[in-house]
């Protein structure tokens with residue numbers, strides 16, 4: 232039972248941190264992820280909260296960027312994302328954002344990608 236003490240303290244502190252102000256954000260930082268035929272390059276990316284991720288289609292085919300979770304509150308507008316096109320999204324909340332190209336696979340096969348957003 233002695234181990235419970237520190238665990239409870241950590242849980243309480245975590246709750247306080249979550250309830251405080253929104254995370255600090257970096258400003259003006261942009262990273263690029265290329266969609267080529269048929270992978271995202273790089274496939275995994277880590278950015279600080281506030282970073283703008285620019286997807287660019289460097290392939291010869293249409294691609295898209297679809298969140299793994301269909302109820303996700305983030306979205307990259309890739310309705311018209313043909314060769315040479317770009318689409319951006321600013322990630323402000325720390326977390327893991329998994330996505331895929333629904334034209335060329337599922338979250339597990341084809342064109343998966345993952346962005347980890349860490350506190351700035």
Ligand SMILES: [Cu+2]
Nearest residue numbers: 294332334335
């Ligand atoms: Cu694709």
